[in-house]
Amino acid sequence: MWRLGISACAVAALVLAEGFTFNIASPVAAQDFHAKGAAFVFRTQGCAEPAKAAISGAAEGIVKGERRSVALKIMMMGKPGVYAVYHEWPAEGDWVVNLKGTCADSIAGAIVPVGPKGFIRESSKFFPRPATDAEIDAALKALTTGGGK
Amino acid sequence: MTRHPSRELAAYIDRQLPESWAGRIERHVAECTRCGNECDQIRAGMASLENLPMVEAPDGIWSAIERQLQARPSREPWRRWALAAALAVVIGLAYWGVGRRSGVRWEVVRLAGTPVVGSKPIEASGHIGAGEWIETNARSRAAVKIGEIGSVDVEPNTRVRVLVTRPSEHRLALVRGEIRAKISAPPRLFFVDTAAGTAVDLGCEYALQVDADGFGRLEVTKGWVLFQWKGLESLVPAGASCRTRPQAGPGIPYFDDAPENVKQALERYAFEKGGGDDLSVILAGARVRDTLTLWHLLSRVPVDERGRVYERMAALTPVPAGVSRDQALKLDAETLKRWREELAWTW
8 A cells, every 4th residue: 555655656746846837739639629620729737637727818919019918718628638729819910828727736827929820839938837928028029020930 | 377388389489379379478488497498499309300301202102192091091090000100111211212312412602613513504503412523624613512511612623523411421522623621520521532542531621632643632721631541541630731642542641841851752752662761861851740750651661660760759759658669669559549649749
């Protein structure tokens, strides 16, 4: 029994050591038909109980020079810890998706730029905390000036 | 109203009742959960009936009914029940038989020029059923509504045949030209046969081209498409393409933004008996997301080359738990599936 306990602790420690974060991908990665129309999908990593993680997101954009913010409905897929983000923001302008998650005491944040051809993995940023306004503005600026495309 | 108006609900929904009567029922239904649920069920039933295809009954069925009507009414109740049951079976078989033969007809809309269904030019819109052809010339295009699950644009210089129009199977044959499919249905309901194999929709949008010699290209813009031929399968996700050839089936899928030299080497390796040199070019030029290509290559290279492909994949992205080298090189189906599902997070 004590061996089982030690193993469980070791697994938990490994999970925590990895750190709570997000892993983004194209919708096919979700292996879920409902994700087909999504802008992108993501999964939680380093969360011992992914089904209990609290996830929220907003699209932050600049349309004709004006800052805009659209709250997103983050859709949970069939597999725990896998979510889809749908294109709920206006077609015009430059947009990034700001993700925030809480798993037990851990927090994760991410900024995912979305260009005309879809989400931009290379310019995406991941944090062990919510993204700051300055980081969102910087990501938008990079997208607007073409740096993120 | 004190009693539940169960018997009048269908007439109420169908707007067959006088206004004052309908008003009383409306007020009752608004407050009565039981009658509200019954209304929902009746509406669902009516909607289902409206979606049933219209089919003609066989000629013989009416004379059979007339003969039975003219016959002396039986005093034995069981005979009446037997007759009713037999009639129901006949009608059911007729419906099934005729429906199966003719199937549902899909709407065809002209997009440009004058597409032809069978030998009939389509001026604005028309219909196409199982067994019929649609053909476009250099100046014509058409859109075919695929039942309730999506649509297919038939591009210029294309010849397509509708093979099956059942709700459980929607199947076309693309002989030459190009189609663009947008399907919003659960996987494996829409199929396109070509000389090089079959494109199986896994929930997607894609373009499929076939030239006069049967050489083709599948380009996926959303979701997944499975292309299969004689046990050979290529899974093509959004952003990727796959060449196809008669007697060879699907080639190795690649992302459209893959390095050009990798794509060229892949073409030679898959279809032109390319060898180790081409494989070296592919392995050296592959990026992380090109593990899509490498995953497919693993099961198509000679046994003694599998190790090279595995090592390159492992160098590009960590091998997930549950995937062992031995099992991967033995092409264990579960191992390869597990690995592909994990790799998809990098695609």
